[in-house]
Amino acid sequence: MSQPPSLRLKPHTDRRLRIGHLWVFANEVDVARTPLTGFKPGSLARLEDARGKPLGLVYVNPASLICARVLTRNAKATIDQSWFAERFRQALRLRERVYPGGYYRLLFGESDGVPGLVVDRYGDVLVAQSTTAGIDALRDAVEAALQETLSPAGIYWRCDAPVRALEGLEPETREVGVIPDEIIVPEAGRTFAASLKSGQKTGWYFDQRDNRQLVAQLAPGQRVLDVFSYIGGFGVTAAVAGAQSVTCVDASEAALELAQANAQRNGVAVETRAGDAKAVLQQLQTEQARFDLAIVDPPALIKRKKDIAAGTHHYQQLNSLAMQVLAPGGLLLAASCSHHLSADAMRGALRKAAAEAGRKLVVLAQRGAGMDHPVHPAIPETEYLKAFLCAVEG
Ligand code: SAH
Numbered sequence: 001m002s003q004p005p006s007l008r009l010k011p012h013t014d015r016r017l018r019i020g021h022l023w024v025f026a027n028e029v030d031v032a033r034t035p036l037t038g039f040k041p042g043s044l045a046r047l048e049d050a051r052g053k054p055l056g057l058v059y060v061n062p063a064s065l066i067c068a069r070v071l072t073r074n075a076k077a078t079i080d081q082s083w084f085a086e087r088f089r090q091a092l093r094l095r096e097r098v099y100p101g102g103y104y105r106l107l108f109g110e111s112d113g114v115p116g117l118v119v120d121r122y123g124d125v126l127v128a129q130s131t132t133a134g135i136d137a138l139r140d141a142v143e144a145a146l147q148e149t150l151s152p153a154g155i156y157w158r159c160d161a162p163v164r165a166l167e168g169l170e171p172e173t174r175e176v177g178v179i180p181d182e183i184i185v186p187e188a189g190r191t192f193a194a195s196l197k198s199g200q201k202t203g204w205y206f207d208q209r210d211n212r213q214l215v216a217q218l219a220p221g222q223r224v225l226d227v228f229s230y231i232g233g234f235g236v237t238a239a240v241a242g243a244q245s246v247t248c249v250d251a252s253e254a255a256l257e258l259a260q261a262n263a264q265r266n267g268v269a270v271e272t273r274a275g276d277a278k279a280v281l282q283q284l285q286t287e288q289a290r291f292d293l294a295i296v297d298p299p300a301l302i303k304r305k306k307d308i309a310a311g312t313h314h315y316q317q318l319n320s321l322a323m324q325v326l327a328p329g330g331l332l333l334a335a336s337c338s339h340h341l342s343a344d345a346m347r348g349a350l351r352k353a354a355a356e357a358g359r360k361l362v363v364l365a366q367r368g369a370g371m372d373h374p375v376h377p378a379i380p381e382t383e384y385l386k387a388f389l390c391a392v393e394g
Helices: 081-098 133-137 138-150 162-167 205-216 233-240 253-265 277-286 305-323 341-355
Strands: 006-008 024-026 043-048 053-062 066-072 103-108 117-122 126-130 154-159 171-176 182-187 192-194 224-228 245-250 273-274 289-296 326-336 358-366 386-393
Touching: 006 245, 043 066, 053 133, 081 103, 081 138, 103 182, 103 205, 117 138, 126 138, 133 138, 138 154, 192 233, 192 253, 205 233, 205 289, 205 358, 205 386, 224 233, 224 277, 224 305, 233 245, 233 253, 233 289, 245 253, 245 277, 253 273, 273 277, 277 305, 289 305, 305 326, 305 341, 326 341, 341 358, 341 386
Parallel strands: 006 043, 126 154, 224 245, 224 289, 245 273, 289 326
Antiparallel strands: 024 066, 043 053, 053 066, 103 117, 117 126, 154 171, 182 192, 326 386, 358 386
16 A cells, blocks of 8 residues: 655644544644645545654544544554454453443443544444544444444444535445334333434433443432433433432433333333423423432533633533422533533533522532543543532521
């Protein structure tokens, strides 16, 4: 195979990469020597420091602010099916060690050494997401390596994440093999039906698995409120654990129908309220409804850096409203999946939310995503999920 062309960095820009980060920003490239415009989106290059010393292999996208991502530190490697298969086997070993049974996020992009690629495994069905031109270009090798590692019945490419726009990519989906309309996800003795094709994101939120276990532990005998319930991940878990009552709130009627069906499939019942979370919380307050445990798990409210202030305020408002319907001594599990919202900022928002609600709050535990979403110690973006368990006094 011919040598990939060089991508040369400016002086002093390699430090972050040397300590383990995998991203190269467009302003770090010595474009006089290696113009970015010379690269096709998704093409491979040999990354070099300012002196020409090789740093590894990257894929390049001149249309993106993150103009290159490191695939390997070995500049002589060949990126092909067997290269991917080796990474996939490693990721699979890790997942089967922490959550045996075949249902998990199998690949979590940068954390698993495959920047831009996320794969969720539902038994013998895989849902793959590519968020970069680099992975789009390598899709055949990725697919062949997934076949080699797992021989799945189907691979559903669900490449419709909005972040693709940052790479100049259109949303697209593709079915390889057999993709059922509905899949059943087993989790700690419960089962959930999720829809891979019409569901949100990849159909199921594996990242909250351990936090759902926490809710199972705290729910017996309690009145539980699950805000942004989606298809009942937390709510049905609480009901199965023996909650006195469960109310699921979501803007999506379709999601709530599935939440009801999921309750039934597990032999329990939940009440549902369709509507905007804030409006429903205000309505519950008007009705003087009271709960002992509330979960607030909104979609990412901060998508871009410039939305940090407004988004943080949004988290504050939602959690303040939730606190207002908590009985004294009630528990609140407040989650954020916005990587732009730091744990400190989230704690600050909760403090303000409590002040606004006239309540006293202490944090009992700070949690993150499950172990199938490993955090890369040099890449803060991989630590996106924060969940604070709080006790809220009167
Ligand atoms: N807690 C869920 C995941 C939540 S995903 C779990 O663990 O599985 C976010 C959910 O928020 C989606 O179901 C979406 O329909 C819902 N949603 C988005 N905006 C909303 C709004 N303004 N009010 C109520 N629900 C909303």
